[in-house]
Amino acid sequence: MFAAIALLLLARVPVGVAMLLAGGAGYAAISGLWPLLNTLKTLPFSRFSSYTLSVIPLFLLMGEFATKGGMNAALFRAARAWFGHWRGGLAVATIGGCAAFGAICGSSLATAATMSQVAGPEMRRAGYSPALATGTLAAGGTLGILIPPSVILVIYAIYTEQSIGNLFIAAVIPGLLATAGYMLVVNLYARLAPDAAPPSPRLPLATRFAESREVWPAASVFLLVVLGIYAGWFSPTEGAAVGAAAVGLLAVLVGGMRGRQFVESLLATAETTALMFLILLGAELFSAALALSRLPAFVSSWVVSLGLAPVTVLAIILVLYLVLGCAMESLAMVLLTLPVFVPVMLALDFGLSHAQVLVWFGILVLVAVEVGMISPPFGLNLFVINALSKDVPITETWRGVLGFCASDVVRLVLLVAFPGLSLWLPGLS
Amino acid sequence: MGGPEAAGVGLLDRAARALAIAGGVLLVAAMAVTVASVGRAAFGRAILGDTELVELLVGVAIAWFMPWCQARRAHVRLEVFTARAPEPVRRALDRAAGLMVALVVALLAWRLIQGGLDAHERGRQTMFLELPLWWGYAAAAIGMVLWTMIALAQSVARLDPAPSTPRP
Amino acid sequence: QTFTFRLHSFSSPTALDHTMHLDRWAETVGRESGGRIKVEVYPALQLGGQARDLVQQAEDGVVDIIWTVAGFSPGRFPGTEGLELPFVNTGTSATMSPAAMEFAEKHLADTEYRAFKIICIHSTDRSVVHTTRRPIRTLEDFRGLRIRVAGRFIGETVSAFGATPVGIPLPGVYEALARGQVDGMMINWAITLPYRFFEVAKYHTDTAVFQGMLLTLMNRRSYERLPPDLRAVIDANSGINYAKKMGEIWDSQTAPAIAANRDAPGNEIITISPQERARWVAAAQPVYQTWIREMNRLGRPGQQMFDDLMAITAKYGRA
Numbered sequence: 016m017f018a019a020i021a022l023l024l025l026a027r028v029p030v031g032v033a034m035l036l037a038g039g040a041g042y043a044a045i046s047g048l049w050p051l052l053n054t055l056k057t058l059p060f061s062r063f064s065s066y067t068l069s070v071i072p073l074f075l076l077m078g079e080f081a082t083k084g085g086m087n088a089a090l091f092r093a094a095r096a097w098f099g100h101w102r103g104g105l106a107v108a109t110i111g112g113c114a115a116f117g118a119i120c121g122s123s124l125a126t127a128a129t130m131s132q133v134a135g136p137e138m139r140r141a142g143y144s145p146a147l148a149t150g151t152l153a154a155g156g157t158l159g160i161l162i163p164p165s166v167i168l169v170i171y172a173i174y175t176e177q178s179i180g181n182l183f184i185a186a187v188i189p190g191l192l193a194t195a196g197y198m199l200v201v202n203l204y205a206r207l208a209p210d211a212a213p214p215s216p217r218l219p220l221a222t223r224f225a226e227s228r229e230v231w232p233a234a235s236v237f238l239l240v241v242l243g244i245y246a247g248w249f250s251p252t253e254g255a256a257v258g259a260a261a262v263g264l265l266a267v268l269v270g271g272m273r274g275r276q277f278v279e280s281l282l283a284t285a286e287t288t289a290l291m292f293l294i295l296l297g298a299e300l301f302s303a304a305l306a307l308s309r310l311p312a313f314v315s316s317w318v319v320s321l322g323l324a325p326v327t328v329l330a331i332i333l334v335l336y337l338v339l340g341c342a343m344e345s346l347a348m349v350l351l352t353l354p355v356f357v358p359v360m361l362a363l364d365f366g367l368s369h370a371q372v373l374v375w376f377g378i379l380v381l382v383a384v385e386v387g388m389i390s391p392p393f394g395l396n397l398f399v400i401n402a403l404s405k406d407v408p409i410t411e412t413w414r415g416v417l418g419f420c421a422s423d424v425v426r427l428v429l430l431v432a433f434p435g436l437s438l439w440l441p442g443l444s
Numbered sequence: 445m446g447g448p449e450a451a452g453v454g455l456l457d458r459a460a461r462a463l464a465i466a467g468g469v470l471l472v473a474a475m476a477v478t479v480a481s482v483g484r485a486a487f488g489r490a491i492l493g494d495t496e497l498v499e500l501l502v503g504v505a506i507a508w509f510m511p512w513c514q515a516r517r518a519h520v521r522l523e524v525f526t527a528r529a530p531e532p533v534r535r536a537l538d539r540a541a542g543l544m545v546a547l548v549v550a551l552l553a554w555r556l557i558q559g560g561l562d563a564h565e566r567g568r569q570t571m572f573l574e575l576p577l578w579w580g581y582a583a584a585a586i587g588m589v590l591w592t593m594i595a596l597a598q599s600v601a602r603l604d605p606a607p608s609t610p611r612p
Numbered sequence: 613q614t615f616t617f618r619l620h621s622f623s624s625p626t627a628l629d630h631t632m633h634l635d636r637w638a639e640t641v642g643r644e645s646g647g648r649i650k651v652e653v654y655p656a657l658q659l660g661g662q663a664r665d666l667v668q669q670a671e672d673g674v675v676d677i678i679w680t681v682a683g684f685s686p687g688r689f690p691g692t693e694g695l696e697l698p699f700v701n702t703g704t705s706a707t708m709s710p711a712a713m714e715f716a717e718k719h720l721a722d723t724e725y726r727a728f729k730i731i732c733i734h735s736t737d738r739s740v741v742h743t744t745r746r747p748i749r750t751l752e753d754f755r756g757l758r759i760r761v762a763g764r765f766i767g768e769t770v771s772a773f774g775a776t777p778v779g780i781p782l783p784g785v786y787e788a789l790a791r792g793q794v795d796g797m798m799i800n801w802a803i804t805l806p807y808r809f810f811e812v813a814k815y816h817t818d819t820a821v822f823q824g825m826l827l828t829l830m831n832r833r834s835y836e837r838l839p840p841d842l843r844a845v846i847d848a849n850s851g852i853n854y855a856k857k858m859g860e861i862w863d864s865q866t867a868p869a870i871a872a873n874r875d876a877p878g879n880e881i882i883t884i885s886p887q888e889r890a891r892w893v894a895a896a897q898p899v900y901q902t903w904i905r906e907m908n909r910l911g912r913p914g915q916q917m918f919d920d921l922m923a924i925t926a927k928y929g930r931a
């Protein structure tokens with residue numbers, strides 16, 4: 016099935032349709048044609064009409080309103096005023112923005128897409144290389160799920176009967192490490208390729224404050240959404256709706272958005288939402304076919320039968336995640352593999368308690384599946400970011416994201432070597 | 445993002461644009477329902493079944509977004525491996541790919557309509573508002589049918605002698 | 613000839629529903645059929661769709677067997693919803709589950725379960741009120757609260773108590789409670805353990821309001837494809853006795869769950885007097901009329917079904 020996808024992609028078939036075709040063929044081959052046709056009666060509309068996923072179009076709408084209201088331009092001017100003279104200053108600011116956004120959003124795609132609306136065109140306008148700009152956005156997007164709250168951790172916690180709060184807290188240090196690692200990558204990139212990230216002149220303090228004045232509408236909406244979600248005023252979907260409404264209102268009152276721009280923002284939201292949900296739909300059918308193939312169960316019994324050292328098995332599992340991450344959506348991948356890997360992990364002796372192993376493994380899985388979203392050639396974040404920056408060839412995005420992938424792998428090794436990084440904050444070490 | 449002209453004009457494209465705008469209005473409506481629900485929650489009240497209303501509105505909206513994305517040829521695909529291929533090869537590939545998209549989308553549309561008929565016949569509904577699910581299916585079907593027509597038109601249009609231009 | 617059946621559920625593979633029920637059932641049926649029936653178990657909606665689609669998947673033969681919560685398919689099993697009415701329940705799963713099977717076989721098998729071979733309809737343990745900030749000691753304490761429920765008639769019950777019912781899918785409930793999106797929920801004890809709801813819902817008013825219905829259904833055509841000797845294997849692992857066994861397993865979870873809730877910091881378990889409970893029962897009466905009217909509307913004998921419902925459950929005990 017993976018080979019079929021690769022072939023279809025080579026033949027210029029859209030990614031979502033390729034997954035639907037390969038997944039559908041696999042499904043029909045195993046289960047029969049009529050079961051496939053019958054499951055397709057409900058699958059697409061169920062995928063489209065999901066309350067948790069409706070956070071994606073709402074955040075995209077918020078981003079479009081912000082763009083049409085000129086808010087991201089204001090953010091950019093302020094960011095340039097404060098960080099522009101640094102090496103890779105705007106990209107550093109983008110990573111910071113992604114981390115902040117990740118603290119309110121549980122989805123990698125939504126973070127990548129929204130921050131791309133805000134930071135993408137501005138980085139490009141400032142003369143950043145397309146590779147660095149799109150690579151930064153794709154990698155930054157993963158902070159949406161590495162930094163809690165995170166949909167994947169909620170699912171994992173329920174699956175393994177661990178405390179959701181514990182897993183969220185356990186993800187804090189790894190999430191900050193990810194942010195710092197990405198900023199370091201930007202800095203190194205800018206050092207090695209100075210042309211990729213042209214610095215802006217250092218501005219006097221008074222000018223910086225003057226340049227920041229127009230930021231208040233965006234900043235106040237951001238604070239409203241962040242504080243609102245943490246204070247329990249609203250859920251992520253509600254936060255996205257409140258944010259979109261507030262930004263829309265500001266765009267009309269302050270940014271001069273009128274009927275024509277409003278319609279344009281709806282059309283842009285439509286386009287991006289549609290391309291994301293076609294991929295999500297394809298991923299769901301593909302995952303179903305993979306589950307039907309019983310491949311995950313086969314792999315599990317095979318691994319246990321090898322009688323390898325625990326760390327070796329863990330390494331194999333993580334590498335497998337990195338490989339699977341090439342073609343699969345992260346949530347689907349987690350759902351599909353946990354039945355295989357959790358029993359294996361609990362059967363091995365790491366010198367840790369069950370609770371320690373489960374929390375530690377949860378963080379490792381989280382990091383490993385997220386690498387899959389940005390590792391070339393196939394990664395959802397790469398496709399989405401690349402689709403949003405139409406003039407950038409995907410080879411450029413691949414080139415730009417490599418450094419971030421390297422930092423992911425380094426971090427994964429660190430987290431394996433030092434379980435305390437995950438277990439200390441929740442008081443499990 | 446370019447204007448509608450960039451995607452070429454034609455009755456189907458105009459219909460896709462109109463449907464996408466209508467879908468956008470539904471999304472804004474879902475936003476309004478959610479904001480209203482937050483507002484009422486602030487006063488200790490809740491809107492019964494707001495989540496299921498949002499699910500239906502957004503579900504239909506996304507189905508209505510699909511034809512527009514297709515009309516704009518915006519669905520994510522990999523062009524890098526074939527970017528330097530000779531023009532006739534690329535055109536042949538695009539023709540085949542376009543036809544494949546049209547077939548898949550036609551299949552999805554057919555099954556969704558059947559799913560809607562089932563939902564009607566079996567009385568499937570939402571939990572609190574008891575909204576019939578077939579409303580959502582029926583509305584979504586409009587988007588799926590238009591999506592099919594556009595994908596089909598595109599795969600046929602690629603047969604005309606004008607050279608196919610890669611997406612900008 | 614061997615028969616392979618696919619079993620689909622939304623539940624987590626480590627949850628009781630799988631480890632103690634579905635996985636065992638698959639294994640037992642496999643063993644007792646001498647390996648001629650093979651049941652592949654797919655937890656956590658691995659084959660796609662949402663929980664609300666499971667029943668249709670079984671009806672359409674997308675899968676052969678499903679496990680789901682009756683309330684997740686609103687309107688599909690209106691008669692079964694009668695079993696979830698407030699204060700008609702027996703208090704334990706070991707008594708409520710056979711009562712449910714008896715009622716379903718008598719009144720529902722030829723109507724809403726026509727397309728299925730009923731493997732088992734069993735109940736949860738008792739569902740009680742859990743709240744985050746305001747303890748519920750009297751009926752009046754419900755006023756103005758937002759209570760998460762799963763099921764139309766429990767929603768109406770909550771309304772009758774003066775609160776507002778809110779529908780949130782199970783995986784979102786912990787966060788909704790933590791964030792104050794809802795003030796509480798009506799849910800059975802056992803489920804509070806895997807979802808660790810006691811970390812966020814501190815007050816537990818331990819009076820059995822109702823018991824939810826869990827459905828294990830097999831596509832009838834899949835069942836009828838089997839030769840008589842293999843059908844007998846399925847029959848031996850379904851029905852009233854099997855439901856009672858499931859009920860006993862569910863009941864074994866109640867005590868540990870209550871202990872976990874009681875021992876969590878800041879938690880309080882509240883009991884109410886019989887007089888207070890009688891007030892709750894009185895407040896819930898209009899909900900019965902709604903259900904009876906609904907049955908009549910569907911051309912079923914509403915009042916007769918309700919009387920029988922009360923008689924059958926009373927026979928097994930009353931909470």
Ligand code: NA
Pocket residue numbers: 116117118119120121122158159160161162163164165
């Ligand atoms: Na996050």
Ligand code: NA
Pocket residue numbers: 340341342386387388389390391392393394395
């Ligand atoms: Na990848």
